[in-house]
Amino acid sequence: MAVSGLGEVYLLNEDIEQEIVSRAQQTPESFGLLYDHYFPKIYNYIYHRVRNTQLAEDLVSETFYKALANIQKFRWRERSFASWLYTIARNQLVDTYRKSTPVLLDESWAESLPSTGDDPEEKVMQHSVKKELLLLIRTLSPDQQDALLLRFQEGLKIKEIAHIMDRNEGAVKALLFRGLKNMRKKMEGGP
Amino acid sequence: METEKDKILEELYLPLEDLASGEETDKLKEIAWHLVDMGKAEPSSSFQSELRDSLLREVPQLQAAVWSDKFTNKWLKQFYRDLWGPTSRFRSSFAFIAATLIIVVMAVFSHQPADPPGRVADPQRPAxxxxxxxxxxxxxxxxxxxxxxxxxxxxxxxxxxxxxxxxxxxxxxxxxxxxxxxxxxxxxxxxxxxxxxxxxxxxxxxxPEKPKFQIEGEMRDFHLAGAVILSPLHVGDTEGEKSPHENTQAVLRPNSKYATATTPEREAEFGSATWAARMLKNEGFEVRSGDNLEITIQETLQGNFAEIFYQSGGKGSGHPLMVLLCKEPGTILGYYYQEKGSYNKAGYYPLMTPAQALKAQQLTVFSSSRPSLIFTDVRFEFSTFHLDDGRTQQESVLPAYCFTGRETISDSEIKICLPAISR
Structure with missing residues (x-):
């Protein structure tokens, strides 16, 4: 088990995660381990959904406070701890958008996009494509955004996404397919 | 050669391939890859560590909340808050009382020979x-x-x-x-x-030596304002061709009979809902989903007793509440119903059993041959009957057993409602 301190990357297999969750349920101080592991993931998911640093930080804080307060209620049944945590995060997002608070997008997000390769021209192209994709993804329905981000950014399984979104697996697959198809259409200049 | 990108896409995208054609799949995979390769959002390290610290500072309060949550009963929670909450008015009083009690208890025990803990002082009572x-x-x-x-x-x-x-x-x-x-x-x-x-x-x-039933304090007797006049039944043929058969015998034979104390595997635990439903089923009452069924039990030196409270259709149904007093394992001591004051004085009134109610009524059945009536199901409801006091007839709403069964010769379905009250 490779568990280390704040900020370092470590892997959790299911058995170890169960043990850590169980420990956190008995002694909430152990919640720190789960926090360290999941903070970057939850932050990434929320940030890509809201694209606003201040709002993302608020929602991430809310998510972890709720997780800590309710960890006693979490039970290993059909769902993983990750899907439980993402569900809390998604509920925060849904609540935020239900309030219809206008959110200003950060301008800086596009500058930080990574690009690979040595060729400067290729880098510029990649950067341009990614920036366009990020803009396009925001034109999709919230459910399509969620499905695409959870699948391709967070690497979650279809089953986990189905739990998080309270849909069946077929519906999640359809959301992913339609989301990608819509993005392709828009990239090709469609409506 | 398969690249890392292909591997990742294969893993991530595989479930979608059944939804798109080959060429389209490749294009969609390319977009998916851009999403995979988009890079992760970088939080500020100060925010991550500050939030971590803040969460861990919350732990003591959360632990206290978890402790209090164990007392899920609202009354206890309120009691706890009242005593120790920041706005508690009783805090100082409680502390004083608790301290006084501790001193008194210590003083008493220091002057008494101690019994073994948990043992009952009275030797005639078991531990x-x-x-x-x-x-x-x-x-x-x-x-x-x-x-x-x-x-x-x-x-x-x-x-x-x-x-x-x-x-x-x-x-x-x-x-x-x-x-x-x-x-x-x-x-x-x-x-x-x-x-x-x-x-x-x-x-x-x-x-206790003998049982004390909840309903005992509110028992009443029923007094009818006249004799119940039952409408004649018509079975089989058309009305004009039938002849009346007075005092037709009718029997109650519920579909199922459950043993209450034969073999252990067939028994249901005394006082359980299953046991109560079986008791009712043996009397012809089918407990259905939505019905209200509550049981209270008590043990006495005379044995164990139960009160079954049964209301078909649930509490809001308008049907009367029936009470069965039972003794372990399955003896019915009495039938009662609760009158809430709508049709009579509020209280508990004794009832006949369904079988007694069938015997007590003189049925007149019009049929081409002597009928044989067998009933299998009973519902306990309010029903309107005609009462004759010798001078006038009037309508009266009474608790009734409504039986469903068949006339065996013609195989006609029969439904009758008979007064259930015991007079």
């Missing part, structure tokens, strides 16, 4: 452990359980009911008259060891 082992009937379904509530001893006048274990669960029957029951599985269970160690077992009330 608490033995008593609990002898019991086995603590479950009662699905009454409301609330901790620490004392029975209304003033009303019952039963000195045995005036004592109970502090914190022991109390079952409220449908009439809100609480009945003390022993420890059972549920929210407000206190471990036996705790009870014994704290000496609470010494205050356990003795087992």
């Amino acid at each position: 608490y452990e033995e008593q609990t082992a002898q019991r086995g009937i603590h479950s009662a379904t699905p009454g409301k359980i609330s901790p620490g509530k004392k029975p209304d001893s003033e009303e019952t006048g039963d000195p045995a009911a005036e004592e109970t274990w502090p914190g022991s669960p109390v079952m409220e029957g449908p009439m809100g008259t609480p009945e003390v029951v022993g420890p059972q599985s549920g929210e407000a269970v206190f471990p036996e060891e705790e009870i014994l160690e704290s000496g609470f077992g010494q205050n356990e009330p003795p087992i």
